[in-house]
Amino acid sequence: MSATVLSLRGATKRFGGLVAVNGIDFDVTEHEVMGLIGPNGSGKSTTLNLISGALKPTAGSITLHGTEIAGLAPQEINRKGVARTFQLVRMLPSMSVLDNVMAGAVFGHRRAWGQAARDKAMALLDRVGLSGRANNRIGELTYIDTKRVELARVLACDPRILLLDEWLAGLNPSELETGITLIKSLRDEGRTIILVEHVMDAIRSLCDRCVVMTSGTKIAEGTPAEVLNDPEVIRAYLGDDDA
Amino acid sequence: MNLSRDDIPALAFSALLLGLAAMLPLTGSSYWMGIGLSIAMFTVLSTSWALFSGPTHYISLATAAFFGLGTYTVGLGFESLPFWLLIIIAAAIGAALAGIVGLATLRLSGVYFVIFTLGLAELVRQLTTWVQNLTGQRGFYVLTDIGETEIYLMLVGLAALVFLTGWLIGRSRLGFALRIIGDDEEVARHSGINTARAKVLLFMVSGLVAAATGAILAPRYVYIEPSLAFSPILSFQVVIMALLGGPGRLWGPLVGVIPFTFLWEAISSSFPNQTTLVLGIAFLVIVYALPRGFVGLIEDGRHRLRAREGYA
Numbered sequence: 368m369s370a371t372v373l374s375l376r377g378a379t380k381r382f383g384g385l386v387a388v389n390g391i392d393f394d395v396t397e398h399e400v401m402g403l404i405g406p407n408g409s410g411k412s413t414t415l416n417l418i419s420g421a422l423k424p425t426a427g428s429i430t431l432h433g434t435e436i437a438g439l440a441p442q443e444i445n446r447k448g449v450a451r452t453f454q455l456v457r458m459l460p461s462m463s464v465l466d467n468v469m470a471g472a473v474f475g476h477r478r479a480w481g482q483a484a485r486d487k488a489m490a491l492l493d494r495v496g497l498s499g500r501a502n503n504r505i506g507e508l509t510y511i512d513t514k515r516v517e518l519a520r521v522l523a524c525d526p527r528i529l530l531l532d533e534w535l536a537g538l539n540p541s542e543l544e545t546g547i548t549l550i551k552s553l554r555d556e557g558r559t560i561i562l563v564e565h566v567m568d569a570i571r572s573l574c575d576r577c578v579v580m581t582s583g584t585k586i587a588e589g590t591p592a593e594v595l596n597d598p599e600v601i602r603a604y605l606g607d608d609d610a
Numbered sequence: 611m612n613l614s615r616d617d618i619p620a621l622a623f624s625a626l627l628l629g630l631a632a633m634l635p636l637t638g639s640s641y642w643m644g645i646g647l648s649i650a651m652f653t654v655l656s657t658s659w660a661l662f663s664g665p666t667h668y669i670s671l672a673t674a675a676f677f678g679l680g681t682y683t684v685g686l687g688f689e690s691l692p693f694w695l696l697i698i699i700a701a702a703i704g705a706a707l708a709g710i711v712g713l714a715t716l717r718l719s720g721v722y723f724v725i726f727t728l729g730l731a732e733l734v735r736q737l738t739t740w741v742q743n744l745t746g747q748r749g750f751y752v753l754t755d756i757g758e759t760e761i762y763l764m765l766v767g768l769a770a771l772v773f774l775t776g777w778l779i780g781r782s783r784l785g786f787a788l789r790i791i792g793d794d795e796e797v798a799r800h801s802g803i804n805t806a807r808a809k810v811l812l813f814m815v816s817g818l819v820a821a822a823t824g825a826i827l828a829p830r831y832v833y834i835e836p837s838l839a840f841s842p843i844l845s846f847q848v849v850i851m852a853l854l855g856g857p858g859r860l861w862g863p864l865v866g867v868i869p870f871t872f873l874w875e876a877i878s879s880s881f882p883n884q885t886t887l888v889l890g891i892a893f894l895v896i897v898y899a900l901p902r903g904f905v906g907l908i909e910d911g912r913h914r915l916r917a918r919e920g921y922a
C-alpha cells in the first residue's frame with residue numbers, strides 16, 4: 368500500500384445558499400491518477416479550487432502529506448508542489464509562448480531563473496508538441512495549443528500533484544490519443560494526478576480510481592469499471608428514467 | 611550581472627542624455643531652468659508611478675500625499691537637520707506610508723483602489739490643515755540657501771536612480787512577477803507568486819520616490835501650506851503624463867512628460883484659468899486616441915516597418 372499524499376475530510380464550500388461541495392471525503396495515493404467525475408455543476412471544479420487554494424473551504428480539512436493546507440493562499444499551496452490547469456484556459460496574453468511557460472518555472476515548487484528557466488521551458492514546449500512555437504504570441508495560437516501552453520506552464524514548476532480540469536475536453540480523436548499518452552507519461556514519471564474529466568475513454572484508460580460527485584456530494588468511489596457500472600452513478604448521469 | 615548586446619548602447623545612450631540634462635544650468639536662462647525643473651520633477655514622478663502602475667494596471671492618485679509629506683518633512687526639519695538627511699527621512703516616510711496603504715488596499719480591485727488613493731491624498735491634506743489650525747499656523751517658510759540649480763541637479767540625479775532601479779527591476783524576478791500579475795493575477799497566484807508582496811514593494815518604490823521629490827522641491831516653494839504641498843492636481847498630472855507617454859515601457863513616461871510640460875507651460879501663461887480644462891481634455895484625448903500612449907504609436911510604427919521589410 369503506497370502513501371496517501373492528499374486527503375479531504377468533510378470539505379465543504381457554500382456560495383450563499385448553494386452548497387457546491389458538501390462534506391467530501393477522499394484520499395489520493397502517491398503516483399496514482401484519480402478521476403473526479405460527475406454531471407455538469409456537480410462541484411468538480413469547485414473541489415479543485417479548494418485543493419489549489421483558489422477558494423477557501425467553508426468547512427472541512429484538506430491535508431497534504433499530513434499537513435493542513437485548507438485556506439492557504441494558492442501561491443503557498445503551489446510552492447508545496449501542487450499545480451493546476453483551469454477549465455477555462457488562462458494565458459498571459461501580452462507575453463510570448465516561451466514567457467508563458469517560464470512563468471511556471473520561476474516562482475513555483477522548483478525555482479529556476481535565466482537560462483535554466485528558459486531551457487526548462489523549451490524542453491516542456493517540445494514535450495507538449497509545441498516545438499518551434501516559443502516566440503509566437505498567444506493570440507496566434509489555436510485553442511488546443513493554448514491548452515498545451517497551459518499544461519507546459521503548470522509542468523514547469525515540477526509539481527508532485529497535478530490537478531487537471533477537463534484538460535482533454537475539446538480535443539479531436541487523434542489529439543485525444545496524444546493527450547492521453549502525455550498524461551500517462553506524467554504519471555509514469557511519478558506524479559500524482561487528479562483528473563476532472565467528462566471523456567469516458569480517457570477516464571477508462573487513465574484513472575486508477577474515480578470519485579463520482581453529484582450536487583456536491585460523493586456518491587461512489589472505486590475503479591472506473593466499478594463506478595461506471597454502479598446503478599446510482601448511471602442514474603446520476605442519465606436521470607431517473609433511464610435507470 | 612551579465613549585460614546583453616542591446617544593453618550596452620542603451621545604457622550609454624541614457625548616460626549621455628542624463629549628462630546633457632545635467633548641463634542645462636550652463637545655459638543661464640531662467641525660462642529653460644523653469645522648464646527643466648518641471649520636466650525633471652515630472653519625469654521622476656511619472657516614471658516611478660509607472661514602475662508600479664504600468665505592469666499592475668492599478669491607477670494610483672496618491673502621488674500628492676507622498677509628495678506633500680516629503681515637502682512637510684523638509685519644512686518641519688530644515689532648521690535642525692541637514693537637507694540630505696531630510697530627503698532620506700522623507701523617502702522612508704513615503705515608503706512606510708505606501709507600505710501600510712498597500713497592505714490595506716491592494717486587495718481591492720481597480721476602481722476601489724483609485725478612489726481610495728484619491729481619498730488618501732485628501733485625508734492627509736485635511737489632517738495637515740487641521741493640525742496646523744490647532745497650532746495657529748497656516749503654513750511655514752522654508753528658508754534655505756539651496757538654489758534652483760542644486761534642486762535641478764538633485765532631481766536629475768534622482769531620475770538617474772529611478773531609471774536604474776526600473777531597469778534592474780525589469781530584468782529581475784520581481785519584474786517578471788509583476789508582468790504576470792498584470793496579465794492574470796490568478797495565474798500569478800497559482801504559479802507561486804506572492805502577488806500582494808510584489809505589488810506592495812513596487813507601490814513602496816513609487817511612494818518613496820514621490821516623497822523624496824517633494825522633499826527636494828521644498829526649498830523652491832519658500833512658503834508651504836497644505837493646498838500647495840498636497841495639491842490634488844499633481845496626482846492627475848502625473849497619471850496623465852505617464853499615460854500619454856505609455857506606462858508599459860521604462861522610457862514611456864518621459865516621452866509624455868516633455869511635450870506635456872511645454873503644453874502646460876504655454877497654457878498656464880496664456881490662459882491661467884483654463885488649466886484644469888486642459889487637463890480634462892488631455893485625459894479624454896489620451897483615453898480615446900492614444901490608449902497605449904506614444905509608446906504604442908512608436909511600437910506600431912516599428913512593427914509596420916519590420917513587416918514591410920519582411921515582404922521586400
Ligand SMILES: Nc1ncnc2c1ncn2[C@@H]1O[C@H](COP(=O)(O)OP(=O)(O)OP(=O)(O)O)[C@@H](O)[C@H]1O
Pocket residue numbers: 382385387405406407408409410411412413414454
Ligand atoms: N464562484 C461561484 N459563485 C457562485 N456559485 C458558484 C461559483 N462557482 C461555482 N458555483 C456553482 O457551484 C456549482 C458547482 O460548480 P462547479 O463549477 O464546481 O461544477 P463542475 O462539476 O465543475 O461542472 P462542469 O462539469 O460544468 O464544469 C454550480 O451550481 C455552480 O453554478
Ligand SMILES: [Mg+2]
Pocket residue numbers: 411412413454532
Ligand atoms: Mg468544472
